[in-house]
Amino acid sequence: MKTIGVVDTTFARFNMGSAVVDEIKQHVSARIKRVTVPGIKDLPVASKKLIEEEDCDLVIALGMPGSKDIDKVCAHEASTGLIQAQLMTNRHIIEVFVHENEAGSDKELAYLMEKRSREHALNAVKLLFKPEELVKQAGTGQRQGFEDVGSIGM
Numbered sequence: 346m347k348t349i350g351v352v353d354t355t356f357a358r359f360n361m362g363s364a365v366v367d368e369i370k371q372h373v374s375a376r377i378k379r380v381t382v383p384g385i386k387d388l389p390v391a392s393k394k395l396i397e398e399e400d401c402d403l404v405i406a407l408g409m410p411g412s413k414d415i416d417k418v419c420a421h422e423a424s425t426g427l428i429q430a431q432l433m434t435n436r437h438i439i440e441v442f443v444h445e446n447e448a449g450s451d452k453e454l455a456y457l458m459e460k461r462s463r464e465h466a467l468n469a470v471k472l473l474f475k476p477e478e479l480v481k482q483a484g485t486g487q488r489q490g491f492e493d494v495g496s497i498g499m
C-alpha cells in the first residue's frame with residue numbers, strides 16, 4: 346500500500362491538512378502520515394523526515410505565506426528548501442501555498458485554501474496512482490483554487 350505524507354502549519358488560517366486527508370480518503374485507499382509544524386520554513390525537513398523515516402511515497406506540504414514582505418521572503422526560502430528535499434529524496438513534495446493576500450476577504454481566503462488543498466490532493470493521487478490521467482490533462486491550463494484558464498493550443 347502506498348503512503349502519502351501530509352504536513353501543514355499552525356501559522357495558516359485554515360486547516361489545510363484536514364481538507365487534504367478528507368479528499369484523499371474519498372478517492373483512494375492509502376496510508377496517510379500527518380504532521381503539523383509551526384510555519385512554512387519548517388516544511389522541508391518535516392517532508393524529508395516523512396519520506397526517509399516514515400517511508401512516504403509522496404508528501405503534500407501545505408502552508409500560508411502571510412501578506413508582509415518578510416513572509417514572501419520566507420515563502421521563497423521554504424520553496425527552495427522543498428525543492429532541495431525533493432532532489433535529495435527523489436520523491437515528489439507537492440507544495441501547496443496560498444498567499445494570504447491572494448484573497449480579498451477571510452471568506453474568500455478560506456474558500457481558496459480549501460479548494461487549492463483539495464485540488465492538489467487530487468493531483469497527488471493522480472501522480473501516485475494514475476499518472477496517465479495527468480498526461481491527458483497536459484497543456485489544459487489547470488489552476489488549483491481559482492478557475493482553470495483553458496488551453497490555447499489544438
Ligand SMILES: Cc1nc2c(=O)[nH]c(=O)nc-2n(C[C@H](O)[C@H](O)[C@H](O)CO)c1C
Pocket residue numbers: 354356357383384385386387408409410411412415416417419420
Ligand atoms: C516571517 C514569517 N512568515 C511566515 C509566513 O508567512 N508563513 C509561515 O507559515 N511561517 C512564517 N514564519 C515562521 C517560519 O516559517 C518558521 O516556522 C519559524 O521561523 C520557525 O522555524 C515566519 C517567521
